[in-house]
Amino acid sequence: MTKIFAHRGMSTLAPENTLSAFSLCKQHGIQWIECDVDILADGTVVISHDDTLDRCTDCSGSLYDLTKDNLRDIDAGSWFHDDFIGEKIPTFDQLITLVNKHKLNLNVEIKSCTSGWKMTSRLLDNVIQALEGLEPNRELIVSSFNHLALSEFKRRRPNTPIACLFEDANLWEDWHSILEACQAEYIHPEDINLTKDKIDKFRSAGYKVNVYTVNDLARANQLFNWGVDGVFTDIAQQFPSKYKKQ
Numbered sequence: 001m002t003k004i005f006a007h008r009g010m011s012t013l014a015p016e017n018t019l020s021a022f023s024l025c026k027q028h029g030i031q032w033i034e035c036d037v038d039i040l041a042d043g044t045v046v047i048s049h050d051d052t053l054d055r056c057t058d059c060s061g062s063l064y065d066l067t068k069d070n071l072r073d074i075d076a077g078s079w080f081h082d083d084f085i086g087e088k089i090p091t092f093d094q095l096i097t098l099v100n101k102h103k104l105n106l107n108v109e110i111k112s113c114t115s116g117w118k119m120t121s122r123l124l125d126n127v128i129q130a131l132e133g134l135e136p137n138r139e140l141i142v143s144s145f146n147h148l149a150l151s152e153f154k155r156r157r158p159n160t161p162i163a164c165l166f167e168d169a170n171l172w173e174d175w176h177s178i179l180e181a182c183q184a185e186y187i188h189p190e191d192i193n194l195t196k197d198k199i200d201k202f203r204s205a206g207y208k209v210n211v212y213t214v215n216d217l218a219r220a221n222q223l224f225n226w227g228v229d230g231v232f233t234d235i236a237q238q239f240p241s242k243y244k245k246q
């Protein structure tokens with residue numbers, strides 16, 4: 001069964017990585033969501049792609065200077081559309097509650113916390129703790145571009161399937177040794193310059209392949225015909241019914 005991942009939620013219908021964006025998945029028949037997680041100064045795990053507030057809120061500055069209380073005063077929706085004025089940056093705990101309620105499956109992308117290894121390690125611990133709240137029948141993949149952090153995650157929670165993310169620019173011939181070192185089950189390559197030959201190599205080495213970010217239906221079709229397992233997309237609502245939950 002091919003997978004469509006709503007990338008940062010239904011991120012062209014609602015502000016990315018917000019509860020509204022994730023809530024919309026169910027009504028569009030999308031089973032899998034992708035979210036990015038990072039950590040605040042007090043250890044709170046939040047859903048955010050960027051480590052600053054500047055692009056997707058009404059504030060600027062670093063996430064790492066905030067505590068959970070500050071989230072009340074930050075608007076993460078008014079930049080997108082008036083319908084989302086007052087939307088908040090969600091905590092990871094809030095997202096897990098939504099995932100359980102809507103019976104979704106979850107790809108957690110651990111962001112490469114830029115405030116150092118101490119906070120990265122704390123992020124891993126706090127993600128692991130929060131995942132205890134995920135109902136056991138929800139499917140889960142944990143991914144990261146930071147393969148050191150991902151490997152450490154796998155060491156701390158070995159039963160969770162993990163995925164090594166690669167940009168086109170760093171998908172070198174050592175991909176296989178990186179996946180082996182991390183004990184990854186998946187490779188998540190960038191779509192740019194991805195060929196059938198590369199996908200054949202990933203699959204014949206035994207890895208499942210989910211490709212990001214695919215915002216073209218014909219390209220998604222081509223990738224699926226080449227054997228990829230899933231695509232991350234910002235336009236999940238445009239995918240035909242054969243990809244969606246019946």
Ligand code: G3P
Nearest residue numbers: 034036049109143212232
């Ligand atoms: O997890 C797939 C994709 O989200 C990786 O890139 O930058 O959108 O988090 P980015």
Ligand code: MG
Nearest residue numbers: 034035036109
């Ligand atoms: Mg991501």
